[in-house]
Amino acid sequence: MKIIIDAMGGDNAPLEFLKGGLRAARECQVDVVLVGRVAELLELMKQQGIETLPKGVELMDAEDVVDMHDDPATVHKKRKNSSMVLGLKLLADGGGDAFVSAGSTGALLSAATLVVKRVRGIRRAAFGPTLPTKTGNLVLIDAGANAECSPEFLLQFGCMGSFYAKKALGLESPRVGLLNNGAEDSKGDELHKAAYTLLRDAGERGVIQFVGNVEARDAMLGACDVLVADGFSGNVMLKSIEGTAMFMGSLIKRMFLKNWKTKLGYLLLKDGVKELTGMLDYNKVGGTMLLGICKPVIKAHGSSNADAVVGAVRQAVAAVESGICQDIRDHVAEMTLPKEEPHA
Amino acid sequence: MKIIIDAMGGDNAPLEFLKGGLRAARECQVDVVLVGRVAELLELMKQQGIETLPKGVELMDAEDVVDMHDDPATVHKKRKNSSMVLGLKLLADGGGDAFVSAGSTGALLSAATLVVKRVRGIRRAAFGPTLPTKTGNLVLIDAGANAECSPEFLLQFGCMGSFYAKKALGLESPRVGLLNNGAEDSKGDELHKAAYTLLRDAGERGVIQFVGNVEARDAMLGACDVLVADGFSGNVMLKSIEGTAMFMGSLIKRMFLKNWKTKLGYLLLKDGVKELTGMLDYNKVGGTMLLGICKPVIKAHGSSNADAVVGAVRQAVAAVESGICQDIRDHVAEMTLPKEEPHA
Numbered sequence: 001m002k003i004i005i006d007a008m009g010g011d012n013a014p015l016e017f018l019k020g021g022l023r024a025a026r027e028c029q030v031d032v033v034l035v036g037r038v039a040e041l042l043e044l045m046k047q048q049g050i051e052t053l054p055k056g057v058e059l060m061d062a063e064d065v066v067d068m069h070d071d072p073a074t075v076h077k078k079r080k081n082s083s084m085v086l087g088l089k090l091l092a093d094g095g096g097d098a099f100v101s102a103g104s105t106g107a108l109l110s111a112a113t114l115v116v117k118r119v120r121g122i123r124r125a126a127f128g129p130t131l132p133t134k135t136g137n138l139v140l141i142d143a144g145a146n147a148e149c150s151p152e153f154l155l156q157f158g159c160m161g162s163f164y165a166k167k168a169l170g171l172e173s174p175r176v177g178l179l180n181n182g183a184e185d186s187k188g189d190e191l192h193k194a195a196y197t198l199l200r201d202a203g204e205r206g207v208i209q210f211v212g213n214v215e216a217r218d219a220m221l222g223a224c225d226v227l228v229a230d231g232f233s234g235n236v237m238l239k240s241i242e243g244t245a246m247f248m249g250s251l252i253k254r255m256f257l258k259n260w261k262t263k264l265g266y267l268l269l270k271d272g273v274k275e276l277t278g279m280l281d282y283n284k285v286g287g288t289m290l291l292g293i294c295k296p297v298i299k300a301h302g303s304s305n306a307d308a309v310v311g312a313v314r315q316a317v318a319a320v321e322s323g324i325c326q327d328i329r330d331h332v333a334e335m336t337l338p339k340e341e342p343h344a
Numbered sequence: 345m346k347i348i349i350d351a352m353g354g355d356n357a358p359l360e361f362l363k364g365g366l367r368a369a370r371e372c373q374v375d376v377v378l379v380g381r382v383a384e385l386l387e388l389m390k391q392q393g394i395e396t397l398p399k400g401v402e403l404m405d406a407e408d409v410v411d412m413h414d415d416p417a418t419v420h421k422k423r424k425n426s427s428m429v430l431g432l433k434l435l436a437d438g439g440g441d442a443f444v445s446a447g448s449t450g451a452l453l454s455a456a457t458l459v460v461k462r463v464r465g466i467r468r469a470a471f472g473p474t475l476p477t478k479t480g481n482l483v484l485i486d487a488g489a490n491a492e493c494s495p496e497f498l499l500q501f502g503c504m505g506s507f508y509a510k511k512a513l514g515l516e517s518p519r520v521g522l523l524n525n526g527a528e529d530s531k532g533d534e535l536h537k538a539a540y541t542l543l544r545d546a547g548e549r550g551v552i553q554f555v556g557n558v559e560a561r562d563a564m565l566g567a568c569d570v571l572v573a574d575g576f577s578g579n580v581m582l583k584s585i586e587g588t589a590m591f592m593g594s595l596i597k598r599m600f601l602k603n604w605k606t607k608l609g610y611l612l613l614k615d616g617v618k619e620l621t622g623m624l625d626y627n628k629v630g631g632t633m634l635l636g637i638c639k640p641v642i643k644a645h646g647s648s649n650a651d652a653v654v655g656a657v658r659q660a661v662a663a664v665e666s667g668i669c670q671d672i673r674d675h676v677a678e679m680t681l682p683k684e685e686p687h688a
Contacts, residue, residue, distance in 0.1 A: 220584065221591065246564065256613070276592070
């Protein structure tokens, strides 16, 4: 198996991506292609005391880098020699099995869609990060790829999320909920009411196990395994969780620093505190798969360090092994509205 | 000053509302009218060992109660003898200065709009709860009253939220942000792009201090004092914060219960932990004001106990004293689009 890594995207590129890539090749026992400015990468390797490329590691030259300010829609043209676009081309051409990048989310979504292409019949690719909850894990889909959605997009997010949860969380029949502003059937705006009907029908056809509307609070407490969201409110939820966790983390820190008694308390609780803050540290999670693209594309967190890169590569390996992309391809007819695709 | 309390709404009605109402009259030095089934209230009083009504406390009979399953839109007609509707009528008729209820949110919003009426020119009333953040407090408006919004609604939420933050948080020039899926100017769907323009213009006219698009995470870390949201994503944010706080609370509890060392740690940290969990316990906050209604209407949390009732009454008193409703009335022209109100 060969994993392609964008060595130039993210706040800590290229050093942490070089380090992470080299470690991933060793630890995950896969071949790795690092795409970026080769001269710079070789220089960094030398600084790290590595004279020759380890077995299974290749470098591929890309003179350009996608910038956070680039317009996502035109990156595939205007930055065609960037590490992101060349890496995606390599994936599309069969030069690797999956692609990992910590570059601009919008650019990655757009370039992956245009270069690697969506699965035929899938209307939009979506981000489906796995979040910890009180009772287990939750796939939140879409977490921000699509600010504007149609009811059919949400149906497809629910089905893709369900397949993904089967593979990634090992669940036989994931409980799929619709993120809404109340649990009652009639809740939400027009989009969510229409999506509710489509998801309920998919549930009745046995395509997914639909558990109805779910409020964000109840999802965090374990009410479902997959939470379907339009990309706007999915993003609001993801960022609210992140912000609350950071805020509470600062409160916990303040609590421990109060006086000698609390500092002693900290010493007794050190391991537990690390576990607690680590659980909600999205940097350590690794990455988020872009579901609906023909081949596995993993978005790593923008502030990824070498650990996070290894985590993202692990996730890429798992995605390849699981056959999730083929799964979505095989079942696309079940999640497509007949009216909008009359030739299906 | 006279505060009207719906004694029958909420999970712990009527006992906690009776207790809270009696305490509030004493502690806040205001007159209180408890609206509900008088026979039941008198019986409960007797059980509490109170034989006569304390000075400044009145009971007003209402034979009916609004149910959580009632259709909010028709409550004012179908439940016209309910404690909620009769309490609102009393407020509208000048029989009190503010109204507090822990009953159904949707019903309260609808009945307050129809019975007490919106300020002339205000398109929709909105919920604006005050949430703790890393650096202070945040007014989130709208937190769930309006699932579907127009750009003008969001403009008005921003202006009303700003007036409210001046009064409630004592800020001279509150920083108003727009909840969006990114901080860049161009972010969001059509609604948020249009709302951005309106809010920016209001900022340029000096009506508010607009600080641009704000992500949920940054708002939790203190990026603004007022966060403008459509009611759908505002609700998602509110519930995500609540769910994350509850989830983290359970993790903290688990951490303390691990072994004798961690239990000892808990003893050393007890006060700090209570402070921490209390800070994110929405039951203790009291209530949320319904902004845009002619007179102060406060929604108390559905699971309010007597403490929360006292908190909500305090908030009602502060709302009356601040003159926030008059403030909104005086400035409504600045937050109304001329095209939609040609006679203005």
